[in-house]
Amino acid sequence: MRRAYHRRVGNRGVDIGGIDWRTVARAEWPVPDGIDAARLADVLARMLAAADPVVRDEYGCTALTVWARRGILDSELARLGDAMARRLTAHPEIQARSFAALALRVVLTRGDDRCGDDVEGWYESFAQWYPNERDVRGHDPALGWLHAFAHGADAAAAFATALPERAPDILRLCARRMTARDTDIRYDQLEDASLARAITAVLCAPTLTRARALAWFEVLDDAFAGAEPGPCPAWAANTFATLQSLHLHLTRGLGDSGVPRHADAVAERVVGILRMPYPWLG
Missing domain, CATH: 1.25.40 (Serine Threonine Protein Phosphatase 5, Tetratricopeptide repeat)
Incomplete structure (x- = not known):
């Protein structure tokens, strides 16, 4: 992009x-x-x-x-x-x-x-x-x-x-990139929007079932397993920023391909994770 x-x-x-x-x-x-x-x-x-x-x-x-x-x-x-x-x-x-x-x-x-x-x-x-x-x-x-x-x-x-058959693997790959812990860099050049756009584009793949469109959240669940209150590390802050951007992309869709078929279900999972840093969400 x-x-x-x-x-x-x-x-x-x-x-x-x-x-x-x-x-x-x-x-x-x-x-x-x-x-x-x-x-x-x-x-x-x-x-x-x-x-x-x-x-x-x-x-x-x-x-x-x-x-x-x-x-x-x-x-x-x-x-x-x-x-x-x-x-x-x-x-x-x-x-x-x-x-x-x-x-x-x-x-x-x-x-x-x-x-x-x-x-x-x-x-x-x-x-x-x-x-x-x-x-x-x-x-x-x-x-x-x-x-x-x-x-x-x-x-x-x-x-x-x-490689549309690779869509579930690519979603997992994006989740692994999103949650990679070996960085102290906070994204400040709209990197979160770039990955959110890519994930939204992958979710538009016609071959994705609802289950496959949600399977990559296992990577995020594993990343946050056992999380406790305290200072937010860079990788977690980057992940939350990317998920916020993803929620916007899922709501508005992409100009060239619209809203993914399973956008509502994916957005609900996104909100579930974002309630960790933002417990006041409805």
Whole structure:
């Protein structure tokens, strides 16, 4: 879910892979002359791991999104997906892992029928990475936007569309991410809304029965088992914020897919958990 305040394209010139990216951006992203899709994919893959936020986010990610939507990279989607899936679990730098998740969302959104037979393998790598990523900062002064939490949420929703039979597993995966305890970071860049949106999108899967739409709450019940009054740890505060946002999403629905079929039942379970910090709820 790219946000308008991410994008300040063209604020300085960058030459990578023999491409003048400032000129390309100002011209509304034409494909540079003499550069085929394979070379474009290789250059973009390198840019998506860059520590420079202008290279990575403003040029690399924007170009990937635009050119994928236009079909320019269709022949390279499977190869890009393979590279990004490997990066999730193998790359040592947070910006590379986070933008690999975002790139997978872009690839999957173009259409899993163009991605070959490897989408399930990509999902396995994603499932290994997402709930276990420890660096969930939204922004870093030097690296710029990181958003591993939000980018992973976007990828989760895309995987649910590509692999609808995985919807119950993806809901559990989101619950594990939501309740991950190995952080002292309080979300302050709308990460809770990103995950709430993704969960709502997954809940729109037509294959979900009521029981499967509710099964992921077992993860939340286990996380809060034995909870006692006291200071609220960061993971619990993040979970409560995400559930509040989820309740709003379930009530209003998504602009492109409406309200999930089992929204009322899911919202009731959400309120049951929120009564722990807010016992005054009706």
